[in-house]
Amino acid sequence: MNELEKTASTEETVTPAPEVAETEKECIVESSPAADLAAVADKETAAGACAETESPALALSEVADEQDEEEKANGRRIHSMSKEELRDTLKEILAADNMEAHREVTAIKQAFFNLKNRENMELLDAYVEAGNDPATFSAQPDEVENELKTLYAEFKERRAAFIAADEARRAENLEKKQEILTRMEEIAGDIDNVNTRFPDFQKLQNDFKEIKDVPATAETEIWKQFQSVVERFYDNLKINKELRDFDFKKNLEAKRALVDEAKSLEKMADPIAAFRALQGLHDQWRAVGPVAKEIRDSIWDEFKEASTVINRRHQEYFEQRKAAEQANEEAKTALCEEVEAIKVEDMKSFADWNAATDRIIEIQKRWKEYGFASKKANAALYARFRKACDDFFGAKTEYFQRSKDELARNLEKKTALCEKAEALKGSEDLRKATDEIVKLQAEWKSIGSVPRKQSDAIWQRFTSACNYFFDERKRQSKERHRTENENLEKKRDIIARLSALPKDGDRQEIMPQIKELQAEWQNAGFVPFKLKEKIYAEYRAICDELYDAYNKREARQRMSNFQNRVSELKGDGNKINRERDRLVRICESRRTELKTIENNMGFFSVKSSAGNSMLKDMENKIKHIKQDIKELEDKIALIDAESKSENK
Secondary structure, X not given: OOHHHHHHHHHHHOOOHXXXXXXXXXXXOOOOOXXXXXXXXXXXXXXXXXXXXXXXXXXXXXXXXXXXXXXXXXOOOHHHOOHHHHHHHHHHHHHOOOOOOHHHHHXXXXXXXXXXXXXXXXXXXXXXXXXXOHHHOOOOOOHHHHHHHHHHHHHHHHXXXXXXXXXHHHHHHHHHHHHHHHHHHHHHHOHHHOOOOHHHHHHHHHHHHHOOOOOHHHXXXXXXXXXXXXXXXXXXXXXXXXXXXXXXXXXXXXXXXXXXXXXXXXXXXXXXXXXXHHHHHHHHHHHOOOOOHHHHHHHHHHHHHHHHHHHHHHHHHHHHHHHHHHHHHHHHHHHHHHHHOOOHHHOOOHHHHHHHHHHHHHHHHHHHHOOOOOHHHHHHHHHHHHHHHHHHHHHHHHHHHHHHHHHHHHHHHHHHHHHHHHHHHHOOOHHHHHHHHHHHHHHHHHOOOOOHHHHHHHHXXXXXXXXXXXXXXXXXHHHHHHXXXXXXXXXXXXXXXHHHOOOOOOHHHHHHHHHHHHHHHHHOOOOOHHHHHHHHHHHHHHHHHHHHHHHHHHHHHHHHHHHHHHHHHOOOHHHHHHHHHHHHHHHHHHHHHHHHHHHHHOOOOOOOHHHHHHHHHHHHHHHHHHHHHHHHHHHHHHHHHHHHHHHO
């Protein structure tokens, strides 16, 4: 026998121990917790029968029948496959990590070596026909045979690990069930609280049943333990119920006695004494345990109804006594709030203060018309009212004195502003002088009133000094507007010339023209301020259109070139993967750069023209980065689509 025949014979007849154990596990039938010993014995007999493995001495016809049955289940015709197809099928099983397909793998192995033996017999016949001695014939293993042996060894190793993991899972399930049984034993043994733990016990029962697979050797015993603890729990539950019913009866008698005592309190003449006695009955009621559920609400309603009568008498007694005091308290509180609502900070003139004074005097008269409030609140209310009135009159005195001093100070400040404005008439820098005038005007507005006798004269003096600068500024403004209008016409001409450029021309020819016109735009001067944003928006829009048009053409050309490159790399998975990794790294780098710029934008101020220009440049940069990211994502998507198509 040559080496190939020895290998085939050995691998066909040896069945790994883990596979036999797995077959036995698959054939085990989960027993019921009420199964008797005979049923358990039958189950073990059935398991033993199911655990029988194939005999290596099976006839080829029997092997073919088993293969047909397995192939029908798996959608394959193994016995009709070539050696290469059998090898590829085993590869697919390993790739899918299908460790349940041990029967199919065994069939693949047998079919492969049947094919190999037939090939060897044909080679031997040809070797003998050629006049050679058959004893000198030796068939060498081919590459497909070596690959299949390697794959089969890998399957056996992974299958053994799979079976070990399944056994560990069953052992873990057994531990979980034993833990649940321990908790169930605790509940069943606590006779005093067995009824209150009924929901917990039911949940543990459900948890126990939801855990399915356990080792076959422990399955019957664990179910017997479960049945035993369940029976003991329900036995104890019955005993607990009898004791509880007796306790309910005693509690009901005690509560009925309390109900009778509560009803007798209705006859007491003193509502306060009756109320205090009722509080004692409520304390006793809380000390008495529960009664049967079906009468729990009715006995409580009866006690509560008797309590309501006593509480109502007690409440009416105090309500009558407190009614008058409460009315006085509310009225005086309202008067305090009325005085406190007068805001001294809102008093801007002497007339405002005089009107508020008359109102305070009228409120004081109304205060005297009301009687006492409750003893607890009366003193506090009087102190509150007195303080509010004193605060008002104190503030009034301070205001009158402060107002006279402030009017005099304001006159001095405004006179100083007039002198400053008049001194600026000799200034050579009109812009700077005008800015100073504007500041003086803002300062003038911040200064309050002056004495009425000097008000008109000081105002006329200040406005005369200011008007000189504004008249001069109007004259110079006309000259500046003329220059700005000329610059506006220049920029409109640049926009028109940009608009005339084709969007589908030669990039090498058009881009220099765009740059030249942009340089002319930068050299043009200021335009009227009200048209500044509009003319710039038109300029920016036509520039964006031109750049977008030529950039999109260039991007499409780059994408077309990239697509051709991917097509050239098709079939070389390593190069395609490296190219995709490179694009992903670039894309992530651009995303990081984009996030950094967007974060930095929050630190820029747009209050100045320089800040506004820088912000617009950053917005354009963000736009270009987003376009780059989109192009990179399209390239990555193209590679993924090509890879997916190739895998199919």
